[in-house]
Amino acid sequence: xxxxxxxxxxxxxxxxxxARLSLxxxxxxxxxxxLLAGLIVFxxxxxxxxxxxxxxVFILQSVSITGILALGVTATMVVGGFDLSIGSIAxxxxxxxxxxxxxMEQNALVAVLVCLAIGALVGLINGLxxxxxxxxxxxxxxxxxxxLIGLQRxxxxxxxIAAGMTMPDGSTAAGTFSANFLALGRHRFDFFIPDxxxxxxxxxxxxxxxxxxxxxxxxxxxxxxAVGSNARAAEFAGAPVKAYKIWAYVISGIFSSxxxxxxxxxxxxxxxxxxxxxxxxxxxxxxxxxxxxxAAKPNAFGTxxxxxxxxxxxxxxxxxxxxxxxxxxxxxxxxxxxxxxTFSLLGRNAR
Amino acid sequence: xxEGAIFRIAGLGKSFGPNDVLRGVAMELRAGEVTVLMxxxxxxxxxxxxxxxxIHQADRGVMMLADAxxxxxxxxxxxxxxxxxxxxxINDGVVGALDVATNLVLDRLNDTGRGIFFNPRRVRRxxxxxxxxxxxxxxxxxxxxxxxLADRQMVAIARAMAHEPKVMILDEPTSSLSANEAARLFDLxxxxxxRGVAILYISHRMSDIRRLADxxxxxxxxxxxxxxxxxxxxxxxxxxxxxxxxxxxxGIASRAASRPIFSAExxxxxxxxxxxxxTLGAGEVVAxxxxxxxxxxxxxxxxxGIHAPLGGTMQLDGSVYRPKAPAEAIxxxxxxxxxxxxxxxxxxxxxxxxxxxxxxxxRFSHFGVARRRAERAKAREQIKxxxxxxxxxxxxxxxxxxxxxxxxxVARWLSQPxxxxxxxxxxxxxxxxxxxxxxxxLRESAADRATLLFLTELDEALETADRILVMSExxxxxxxxxxxxxxxxxxxxxxxxxxGDAA
Numbered sequence: 001x002x003x004x005x006x007x008x009x010x011x012x013x014x015x016x017x018x019a020r021l022s023l024x025x026x027x028x029x030x031x032x033x034x035l036l037a038g039l040i041v042f043x044x045x046x047x048x049x050x051x052x053x054x055x056x057v058f059i060l061q062s063v064s065i066t067g068i069l070a071l072g073v074t075a076t077m078v079v080g081g082f083d084l085s086i087g088s089i090a091x092x093x094x095x096x097x098x099x100x101x102x103x104m105e106q107n108a109l110v111a112v113l114v115c116l117a118i119g120a121l122v123g124l125i126n127g128l129x130x131x132x133x134x135x136x137x138x139x140x141x142x143x144x145x146x147x148l149i150g151l152q153r154x155x156x157x158x159x160x161i162a163a164g165m166t167m168p169d170g171s172t173a174a175g176t177f178s179a180n181f182l183a184l185g186r187h188r189f190d191f192f193i194p195d196x197x198x199x200x201x202x203x204x205x206x207x208x209x210x211x212x213x214x215x216x217x218x219x220x221x222x223x224x225x226a227v228g229s230n231a232r233a234a235e236f237a238g239a240p241v242k243a244y245k246i247w248a249y250v251i252s253g254i255f256s257s258x259x260x261x262x263x264x265x266x267x268x269x270x271x272x273x274x275x276x277x278x279x280x281x282x283x284x285x286x287x288x289x290x291x292x293x294x295a296a297k298p299n300a301f302g303t304x305x306x307x308x309x310x311x312x313x314x315x316x317x318x319x320x321x322x323x324x325x326x327x328x329x330x331x332x333x334x335x336x337x338x339x340x341x342t343f344s345l346l347g348r349n350a351r
Numbered sequence: 352x353x354e355g356a357i358f359r360i361a362g363l364g365k366s367f368g369p370n371d372v373l374r375g376v377a378m379e380l381r382a383g384e385v386t387v388l389m390x391x392x393x394x395x396x397x398x399x400x401x402x403x404x405x406i407h408q409a410d411r412g413v414m415m416l417a418d419a420x421x422x423x424x425x426x427x428x429x430x431x432x433x434x435x436x437x438x439x440x441i442n443d444g445v446v447g448a449l450d451v452a453t454n455l456v457l458d459r460l461n462d463t464g465r466g467i468f469f470n471p472r473r474v475r476r477x478x479x480x481x482x483x484x485x486x487x488x489x490x491x492x493x494x495x496x497x498x499x500l501a502d503r504q505m506v507a508i509a510r511a512m513a514h515e516p517k518v519m520i521l522d523e524p525t526s527s528l529s530a531n532e533a534a535r536l537f538d539l540x541x542x543x544x545x546r547g548v549a550i551l552y553i554s555h556r557m558s559d560i561r562r563l564a565d566x567x568x569x570x571x572x573x574x575x576x577x578x579x580x581x582x583x584x585x586x587x588x589x590x591x592x593x594x595x596x597x598x599x600x601x602g603i604a605s606r607a608a609s610r611p612i613f614s615a616e617x618x619x620x621x622x623x624x625x626x627x628x629x630t631l632g633a634g635e636v637v638a639x640x641x642x643x644x645x646x647x648x649x650x651x652x653x654x655x656g657i658h659a660p661l662g663g664t665m666q667l668d669g670s671v672y673r674p675k676a677p678a679e680a681i682x683x684x685x686x687x688x689x690x691x692x693x694x695x696x697x698x699x700x701x702x703x704x705x706x707x708x709x710x711x712x713x714r715f716s717h718f719g720v721a722r723r724r725a726e727r728a729k730a731r732e733q734i735k736x737x738x739x740x741x742x743x744x745x746x747x748x749x750x751x752x753x754x755x756x757x758x759x760x761v762a763r764w765l766s767q768p769x770x771x772x773x774x775x776x777x778x779x780x781x782x783x784x785x786x787x788x789x790x791x792x793l794r795e796s797a798a799d800r801a802t803l804l805f806l807t808e809l810d811e812a813l814e815t816a817d818r819i820l821v822m823s824e825x826x827x828x829x830x831x832x833x834x835x836x837x838x839x840x841x842x843x844x845x846x847x848x849x850x851g852d853a854a
Contacts, residue, residue, distance in 0.1 A: 236655075236687065236689050236696070237677070238676070238681040239678070240678065
């Protein structure tokens with residue numbers, strides 16, 4: 001069944017749903033998934049220990065925080081926007097969690113709620129600035145990123161936060177990270193094998209399924225795609241365009257703060273220097289997602305696959321003793337290839 | 352006849368692929384006179400302008416400037432020879448980031464032989480010169496973007512005048528100006544006329560034409576079909592020629608409205624208009640016609656809640672109707688098939704059924720989850736009804752022809768029952784077959800609602816509507832029943848001779 005046999009598309013008469021795919025269309029649709037499968041097979045054969053449940057879980061864990069941020073930024077890309085502040089929201093949430101528990105001596109629940117509130121608030125402000133002050137999305141969120149990077153250092157005068165730290169006034173912080181909070185980063189659920197799946201991986205999977213269902217199957221998700229594809233047409237169809245855009249940034253903010261919570265729980269401290277790569281990794285995963293299933297547009301499933309792809313590749317290369325400092329190069333190369341694939345082969349202008 | 356003409360065109364032809372856009376245009380422009388060129392959309396006006404200004408090259412025919420052949424290969428060449436064009440889009444004529452003075456002398460800054468360094472004082476002095484000659488009283492140090500549209504237009508024209516042109520082409524210069532601003536522009540044009548410039552003035556606005564025209568040429572289907580050179584000028588004749596008199600009446604039996612669905616009292620849609628009233632009844636198809644830029648789209652969008660009316664009241668089904676947003680209009684059953692589907696109609700990333708269900712997703716959803724099966728069933732129904740040519744309801748919109756895309760946007764709003772269905776230029780860029788399909792479907796389904804069409808082409812209005820309303824200067828000025836239409840009076844209304852109150 002080559003593409004020649006299909007010939008010219010029949011304009012009428014053809015029963016709906018019976019569209020057969022040419023080789024090129026097959027390649028576009030399944031090429032990236034096939035490549036991912038190929039990589040997994042290759043690494044399984046080439047290294048010892050890659051094809052094990054532990055390695056699989058390790059890969060998932062390594063991409064969980066990046067993946068959650070990427071799912072959030074996907075929501076903003078769906079409405080035709082972009083959120084550069086995701087990384088700094090995550091690190092701000094991490095610092096806030098540490099501050100609430102260590103300095104203010106509150107429990108895990110308070111810390112989580114404070115983080116989520118910060119994420120939602122920053123997302124809301126982003127959305128308001130973009131929709132009502134007409135600041136272009138990239139610039140607004142770039143400014144917000146800068147602001148947050150600075151803001152998170154002010155309460156502790158630039159110090160990292162850990163239990164027993166010395167406060168600026170010379171006293172010693174009395175609080176500690178609560179055990180419940182740390183469990184978010186360290187607890188492992190049984191899954192056939194005892195203590196296999198870390199909590200962060202469960203959070204990633206739950207959020208991925210949630211946002212995927214929301215974007216693909218609810219009318220709100222559909223409207224968000226309409227806003228991103230042709231905002232004026234969406235407005236003329238009765239959609240409150242600004243509200244949808246603002247919600248997208250709120251979603252992005254909340255997802256980023258969840259990422260920050262998991263980061264704090266994993267580290268067990270509020271580390272001023274961590275989280276530098278979150279933004280770039282997350283954006284890369286979301287953009288790689290354009291190429292998955294030939295979507296040529298932001299989509300949750302693609303984003304998840306994009307994050308996984310990067311995780312598999314890095315883990316495999318590491319196990320083959322490729323030095324760590326090549327990692328960013330590899331990620332960048334994958335991103336460029338995926339983008340070329342998306343925009344040249346699909347010939348459709350995403351965004 | 353062509354004695355004393357400074358610019359002459361004869362037998363000018365231009366084709367784009369199989370389309371003959373210009374088919375032997377002959378025209379003369381005289382120094383110190385304003386020659387108005389009228390033509391409906393697609394008559395070939397812009398192609399003619401582009402050839403004269405060196406953007407396109409003609410396939411056939413000759414152009415003579417002051418008895419020498421004029422064959423510009425680039426816009427710069429046309430400009431050097433003395434033919435300058437001020438294009439319709441005002442912002443193409445000025446550079447927003449620069450001040451007025453720099454804009455006025457911008458072209459000279461590009462001259463070869465000019466020094467490398469920018470001398471602000473010299474620029475200011477030269478600009479003051481240009482401004483004084485044109486009688487412009489503007490703050491030369493102001494940023495162009497801070498000026499009102501009319502002033503920007505003046506700057507663009509003054510800048511064009513800096514070339515000492517023999518011929519100036521003004522392409523719909525008043526299309527975004529208010530009446531006061533236009534009056535100032537006309538004074539400037541008078542000054543150009545006095546300086547002996549031959550002006551080609553392209554416009555749809557009858558008030559402009561009455562004020563300025565020394566001669567009128569009507570362009571239709573790529574040919575000059577009417578020349579009006581003797582005063583008093585026959586304005587109605589010019590409109591007739593431009594619209595064509597072979598208005599094929601395809602025997603529409605006018606239906607009388609049974610009961611009113613929508614009414615408006617003292618409606619004012621623009622500061623440039625006057626209040627008017629409007630009643631639309633169940634089952635009738637009403638067309639609003641009028642030249643480009645008379646406020647048809649403004650009225651359509653006002654009824655749909657995109658703009659608030661400046662005055663007056665509206666009633667729908669006997670209760671007050673004052674929508675603040677399209678969502679409110681849709682909820683009340685007022686739908687708009689908007690003009691220019693690419694801008695405001697279709698969502699290019701969506702397939703057919705997603706485009707059709709877009710405004711009605713809440714009705715297709717259970718607890719927020721879209722029911723695709725219902726959407727697709729509805730879409731299949733509409734595809735069959737309107738004879739949309741496609742493989743299936745999951746085809747991407749981009750794979751459809753223009754006519755079929757338009758059918759999809761119309762089908763979207765026919766898929767649910769409405770009280771008032773408004774269609775703004777629904778036949779734009781649609782071939783005759785598709786136009787007939789759409790018109791037939793509209794008339795066939797019109798029984799329980801009021802249908803309001805906005806159409807610039809008179810033929811289309813006569814072909815589809817029971818009643819025709821004529822708009823001029825943001826006001827409805829005339830009403831005609833299609834069955835016993837008096838063409839003379841209708842064309843007089845279109846040309847802006849209507850008497851104040853109607854409809």
